């Protein structure tokens with residue numbers, strides 16, 4: 001057993017990250033509902049900035065924890081899927097999504113916070129934000145889906 005709380009061989013921070021990933025999608029759907037249906041720009045701004053800060057802290061602690069524990073290889077070495085062609089491909093796809101998400105998500109949040117007026121509302125920056133924002137959403141969904149698959153095949157599936 002690892003020192004996590006989900007009863008798997010994963011570490012504490014891996015369990016924290018997985019729970020955060022599960023919570024990202026409903027939070028994102030709530031934020032998109034606020035913007036597209038309710039036109040509540042201020043709430044969308046606050047939710048997105050809070051999400052960005054929480055994810056930044058969780059991912060930072062996770063990276064530190066992974067390194068100090070010896071990495072995914074040490075934690076998942078008992079899994080029958082460990083070091084299979086499927087698992088290595090899944091890990092590579094997950095890394096592509098997660099690393100690109102850090103940059104595009106960060107840029108989308110910071111640029112929106114700077115370029116939109118305060119209080120926020122439609123402006124000349126809207127077309128750029130819409131493109132960046134939808135790329136961020138797709139990238140984040142890819143990160144969450146492949147991240148949960150890595151956790152499942154690394155620590156749960158027999």
Ligand code: HEM
Pocket residue numbers: 032035036041044045048049105106108109110112113116120121122123126129130133134136137
């Ligand atoms: C990664 C972070 C963010 C994501 C994923 C995101 C996502 C989105 C999406 C999908 C839309 C709707 C686009 C459409 O109608 O098709 C939108 C609109 C908008 N967002 Fe964000 N957003 C983020 C951060 C922010 C921040 C930090 C602000 C702060 C001001 C902001 C302000 C707005 C505004 C004002 C609109 C309305 C634009 C318009 O309809 O003209 N967003 N956002």
